[in-house]
Amino acid sequence: LPMEMTIRMLVSSEDVLHSWAVPSLGLKTDAIPGRLNQTTLMSSRPGLYYGQCSEICGSNHSFMPIVLELVPLKY
Numbered sequence: 001l002p003m004e005m006t007i008r009m010l011v012s013s014e015d016v017l018h019s020w021a022v023p024s025l026g027l028k029t030d031a032i033p034g035r036l037n038q039t040t041l042m043s044s045r046p047g048l049y050y051g052q053c054s055e056i057c058g059s060n061h062s063f064m065p066i067v068l069e070l071v072p073l074k075y
Contacts, residue, residue, distance in 0.1 A: 002073040003043045011037045020066050022051030043070045 001007055013031035021028040029039045043049075051066040 001043075001068060001070050003046055003070040005073060006040055006042045008038060008040050011039065016057045017055065018053055018057050019055035020051060020064075021054040022049050022066060022068060024049050024051075025068070027051070028054065046070050046072055 009029070011029050011031045012035065013033045015033065017033070018031040019028065020031070025041055025043065027039060027041060029037060031037065047070060049068045049070065051068075053064040053066070
């Protein structure tokens with residue numbers, strides 16, 4: 001994802017409730033079947049940001065990894 005730019009994320013689910021979090025960016029969003037949620041983020045620091053599913057929403061989902069890479073946008 002480009003840094004220093006507002007990113008709008010649309011989140012939904014197809015099967016069960018999911019709740020994913022990236023604590024270092026202050027993000028926690030629920031994905032609900034049949035519903036469209038949104039969240040925004042903007043970072044001023046490049047790097048890899050790690051998170052995981054923060055609810056037990058199914059077999060092996062509680063430790064599903066999430067990685068966001070924020071990079072400078074080159075002109």
